[in-house]
Amino acid sequence: MLTRDDRTVPDARELLPQVVKAGVTRIGFKDVGIPLSELRTLVAEMRGHGVETYMEVVSLDTSSELKSAEAALELGVDWLLGGVRPEAVLKVIVGSGLRYCPFPGRVVGHPSVLEGPPGNIVASARDIAAMEGVHGLDLLAWRFAGDAPALVEAVCRAVDKPVIVAGSIDRAERIAAVARAGAHAFTIGTAALDAVFPARSKKLEHQIEFIHACLENAGRPDPRSSQVPA
Numbered sequence: 001m002l003t004r005d006d007r008t009v010p011d012a013r014e015l016l017p018q019v020v021k022a023g024v025t026r027i028g029f030k031d032v033g034i035p036l037s038e039l040r041t042l043v044a045e046m047r048g049h050g051v052e053t054y055m056e057v058v059s060l061d062t063s064s065e066l067k068s069a070e071a072a073l074e075l076g077v078d079w080l081l082g083g084v085r086p087e088a089v090l091k092v093i094v095g096s097g098l099r100y101c102p103f104p105g106r107v108v109g110h111p112s113v114l115e116g117p118p119g120n121i122v123a124s125a126r127d128i129a130a131m132e133g134v135h136g137l138d139l140l141a142w143r144f145a146g147d148a149p150a151l152v153e154a155v156c157r158a159v160d161k162p163v164i165v166a167g168s169i170d171r172a173e174r175i176a177a178v179a180r181a182g183a184h185a186f187t188i189g190t191a192a193l194d195a196v197f198p199a200r201s202k203k204l205e206h207q208i209e210f211i212h213a214c215l216e217n218a219g220r221p222d223p224r225s226s227q228v229p230a
Contacts, residue, residue, distance in 0.1 A: 001027075001028045001029065001030075001054075001056070001187045001188065001189030002015055002016065002019070002027065002028070002029045002042075002189065002193075003028075003029060003030050003033070003056075003189035003190065003193075004190045004193055004194070005111055005190060006030060006032075006058055006110055006111040006112060007030055007032050008029040008030045008031075008032065008033030008034050008039070008042075009193065010034060012029060012033075012034065012038075012042055013038075013042055013045060015204065016042070016045055016046065016049065017049075018204050018205060019204065019208065020049045020051060021205065022204070022205040022208040022209065023208070023212070024051070024208060025050070025051050026051060026054065026185075027046055027051045027052075027053065027054065028053065028054030028055060028056055028079075028081065029042065029054075029055060029056070030055070030056050030057075030058050031055055031056070031057055031059075031068040031071055031072075032058045036071060036074075036075075039055075039071070039075060040074075040075060043075045043076065043077060047076075052078050052079070053075075053076075053077040053078045053079070054077065054078065054079040054080075054081055054187075055068075055071075055072050055075065055077045055079070055081065056081040056138070056166065056187070057069075057080065057081065057082040057083040058112070059083060059084075062085055062088060065083050065084070065085050065088070066085075066088060066092055068080075068083065069083070069089045069092040069093055070092060072093070072098060073092070073096055073098060077098070078098075078099060079098070079099045079100075079101065080098050080099070080100045080101070081101050081102075081138040081164065081166065081187075082101075082102065082112075082138050082166070083102045083103060084102065084103050084107050085102075086100075086102040086128055086134060087131075089102065090131065090132075090133045090134070093133070099136075100133060100134055100135055101134070101135060101137055101138045101164055102128055102134065102137065102138060103137070103138050103139070103140060104121055104122075104124040104125035104129075104137050104139060104155065105120065105121035105124045105139075105140075105144075106121075106124075111143070111167075112140055112167065113143045113144075114139075114141070114143045114144040115145075118146060118150070118151050118154060121144070121151060121155070122154050122155055122158050125139070125158055125159055125163075126158045126159060129158075129159035129160070134161070135162070136161045136162035136164060136184065137155065137159060137161065137162070137163050138164050138166050139151070139152060139155055139163055139164065139165050139166065139183075140166055140167045141165050141167070141178075142165075142167055142168035142169065142174060143167045143168060148177070149178075149180070149181055152165055152177070152178060152181035152182075153180075153181040153182065156182040156183060157182075162184030162185065163183045163184055164183065164184060164185045164186065164187065165178045165183045165185070165187070166187045167187070168191075169186050169187065169188050169191060170188075170190070170191035170196050170197075171191075171196075171197070172197070172198075172210075172214045172217075175211065175214040175215060175218065176214065176217070179215060179218035179219065180218065188211060192204060192207040192208060192211065195207055197210045197211065198210070
């Protein structure tokens with residue numbers, strides 16, 4: 001994710017070639033941080049690099065969430081992640097072919113936090129995953145004040161659609177936990193851009209190299225040669 005603190009970074013276009021060169025083929029951004037006109041250029045450049053595009057919604061009200069869904073259609077992204085109003089968003093994107101993964105559970109604030117008992121989150125995940133037009137879930141596991149790995153595992157067991165784990169994946173142990181729990185994918189933005197991983201340098205390419213190595217050590221295929229988004 002070309003994001004920091006749940007916002008697209010101003011230098012996203014400058015970072016894009018570095019991320020592509022490091023072997024990442026699935027790249028995302030938030031719907032806030034830079035203007036729509038710049039996002040339009042960013043998506044066009046992503047497509048020029050042949051990457052799969054993901055936009056994650058940051059919204060605090062229904063109106064802004066629906067505008068974000070409309071923006072995703074206008075931008076022509078492949079995946080729309082996040083948001084907490086799937087019934088309303090599905091009416092906007094119906095028939096578009098846009099793949100949609102909303103947040104399960106009660107998500108509040110910005111940066112977003114996942115609240116509620118695990119059982120309620122799992123029940124929400126099951127209900128949302130059953131909706132026609134929902135392709136998967138965007139789970140804020142490490143924005144939850146509880147046992148994040150257990151929550152990921154419980155949600156993955158409860159649904160038969162892909163689970164993408166988003167937010168605060170900032171250490172090797174969390175990458176391994178996501179892989180063990182059976183998640184389909186995860187997102188990393190701030191941690192890689194701020195060079196928090198103990199890679200061979202703070203260069204973004206080496207941070208990404210370290211993340212790929214963590215996946216390999218966890219027994220997951222390297223995303224540079226896999227069809228599983230990571």
